[in-house]
Amino acid sequence: MFHILAADPISTEGLSVLQHDPNVTVTDETGLSPDELENRIDQFDALLVRSQTKVTRSVIEKASRLKIIGRAGVGVDNIDLDAATEHGVLVVNAPNGNTNSAAEHTMAMTMALSRQIPQAHLSLQNGKWDRKKYVGFELKGKKLGIIGLGRIGTEVAYRAKGQRMDVIAYDPFFTEEKADQMGIEYGTLEDVFQEADYITVHTPLLKDTHHMINADAFSKMKDGVHIMNCARGGIIEEDALYDAIVSGKVAGAAIDVLEDEPFQDHKLLQLPQVIATPHLGASTVEAQENVAIDVCRDIINHLTGEMAQNPVNMPSVPSDVLSQIEPYFHLADKLGTFLIHLTEDVPEEVNVYYSGELSDVKMAPITRNAVKGLLQRHLGSHVNDVNALYLAEQKGITINESRTATTKGFTNLLTVEVKTNSGARSVSGTLLNGLGPRIVRVDQYSVDVVPQGHLVIIHHKDLPGVIGNMGSLLSQYHVNIATMQVDRSNVGGDAIMILTVDKFLDKDEMTALKQLEEISDVTAVDL
Numbered sequence: 001m002f003h004i005l006a007a008d009p010i011s012t013e014g015l016s017v018l019q020h021d022p023n024v025t026v027t028d029e030t031g032l033s034p035d036e037l038e039n040r041i042d043q044f045d046a047l048l049v050r051s052q053t054k055v056t057r058s059v060i061e062k063a064s065r066l067k068i069i070g071r072a073g074v075g076v077d078n079i080d081l082d083a084a085t086e087h088g089v090l091v092v093n094a095p096n097g098n099t100n101s102a103a104e105h106t107m108a109m110t111m112a113l114s115r116q117i118p119q120a121h122l123s124l125q126n127g128k129w130d131r132k133k134y135v136g137f138e139l140k141g142k143k144l145g146i147i148g149l150g151r152i153g154t155e156v157a158y159r160a161k162g163q164r165m166d167v168i169a170y171d172p173f174f175t176e177e178k179a180d181q182m183g184i185e186y187g188t189l190e191d192v193f194q195e196a197d198y199i200t201v202h203t204p205l206l207k208d209t210h211h212m213i214n215a216d217a218f219s220k221m222k223d224g225v226h227i228m229n230c231a232r233g234g235i236i237e238e239d240a241l242y243d244a245i246v247s248g249k250v251a252g253a254a255i256d257v258l259e260d261e262p263f264q265d266h267k268l269l270q271l272p273q274v275i276a277t278p279h280l281g282a283s284t285v286e287a288q289e290n291v292a293i294d295v296c297r298d299i300i301n302h303l304t305g306e307m308a309q310n311p312v313n314m315p316s317v318p319s320d321v322l323s324q325i326e327p328y329f330h331l332a333d334k335l336g337t338f339l340i341h342l343t344e345d346v347p348e349e350v351n352v353y354y355s356g357e358l359s360d361v362k363m364a365p366i367t368r369n370a371v372k373g374l375l376q377r378h379l380g381s382h383v384n385d386v387n388a389l390y391l392a393e394q395k396g397i398t399i400n401e402s403r404t405a406t407t408k409g410f411t412n413l414l415t416v417e418v419k420t421n422s423g424a425r426s427v428s429g430t431l432l433n434g435l436g437p438r439i440v441r442v443d444q445y446s447v448d449v450v451p452q453g454h455l456v457i458i459h460h461k462d463l464p465g466v467i468g469n470m471g472s473l474l475s476q477y478h479v480n481i482a483t484m485q486v487d488r489s490n491v492g493g494d495a496i497m498i499l500t501v502d503k504f505l506d507k508d509e510m511t512a513l514k515q516l517e518e519i520s521d522v523t524a525v526d527l
């Protein structure tokens, strides 16, 4: 008998999938405190949550019999995935079931914001009949800027067109060709900031998206812009939004999510220009039924030894193949992650080349790990080696793999190349016997870098003093350099420097480095 704890409110249709299974018992108990959850979790084989319950490392460490965590929804940022993976606990989510509801909520919030419906309603409730104060704006003819054109962003785009809005969107995987197909405008992030009358965010919360809407971003926007966030708290810097509203730069904001939830007495809620809902994007009967059914089916699948449909953190490779190629998974993942940080252009094609000993192995699982590393930067931790190729196809990226005879002196060599409309970038790695993984080539440059920790990739001119200038600048910021690799195309020509440093470089440090005359490009990546 398997025991399942539903720790957040889950639709009864979903729970009945579990309740009808004679092999499981369900405890439906919402609102447990973190301590209560930690104290009780060792009684359960499966844990079912939405976004409210925080499944922390210490919960997982106490969950001695836990086999699966089901997230009835998309975002898994409330679950410590590393801890779950380390403890062999599968995490599954339901990525498709709430897309329409979140898109509809975004449109509802946009309209309510534009016409000040909540404020007018409150005023009526307070006995006032104030028709002058609540003059709004039409959406027709206004430009909606969408940041993040995935499942929900795309649905918002179609709905906004239905409101006769013009739509401009930015997404790292969005191209002019796709924009033409959708009948919307393609833009850079700057274009969206500068041109939109309304801006809505639909990205996951990632290193790249954390505080992407900040004081600098607001300064580039039109006066009187409206802002909507029905995605994740933390994408918008809340103090900066507050200041931008108070200064009149932002006319109003519609908020479904904030950094710390639940939020009840946040200073943004004191502003009359702000309307808010308590993370209700997915709160419809339909969405909750969809996500609950999907995730409960996956829980039963996993507990009864079947394949889960939406795994977030588990590899799926037969064990005989696994022992031969598993060491390359890590290398491939790191190469993909490294490579995607070398370009800001839209990846169109990814080529994975296998040489030496690798020309005999089963390539597909290694390729999937390379593509996973590549996609995770923008799609987040729900990309795994099971869904990586499917997600790449959805984003219009062609994946090719080939075996080559040349090993360039290495017994095994794995090369990942990404092609964009501005050219090709590549990175090669090898597993050195007894020493582990190494990055040995970046584009045309030979290097020897352990793919681990905080790396800084600097493209510069091969001139005297560059290394010294860079070193003294970093020392001013108290950044310690652990390792350094340098190579050049020719004497006095283009060169590359790869540093391992003891901390991730922040924005100011990156900007200062970029300002050094001989340096053309700086990229920081955590591996």
Ligand SMILES: NC(=O)C1=CN([C@@H]2O[C@H](COP(=O)(O)OP(=O)(O)OC[C@H]3O[C@@H](n4cnc5c(N)ncnc54)[C@H](O)[C@@H]3O)[C@@H](O)[C@H]2O)C=CC1
Pocket: 073, 074, 075, 076, 095, 098, 099, 102, 147, 148, 149, 150, 151, 152, 153, 170, 171, 172, 173, 202, 203, 204, 205, 206, 208, 209, 230, 231, 232, 256, 257, 279, 280, 281, 282, 283, 377, 378, 379
């Ligand atoms: N308020 C709510 O109740 C709900 C919130 N969500 C949240 O909405 C967000 C979007 O969900 P989906 O559309 O299902 O995800 P998705 O994975 O289909 O789309 C996310 C898109 O963001 C793009 N992106 C990543 N980094 C970016 C960047 N730096 N700039 C611009 N775009 C970037 C990705 O390329 C991707 O296309 C997630 O954060 C999810 O957790 C989802 C459902 C309900």
Ligand SMILES: O=C(O)CCC(=O)C(=O)O
Pocket: 050, 051, 072, 073, 074, 075, 076, 098, 279, 280, 281, 282, 283
């Ligand atoms: O479970 C919920 O209501 C929140 C949904 C959500 O934020 C998500 O699916 O990412």
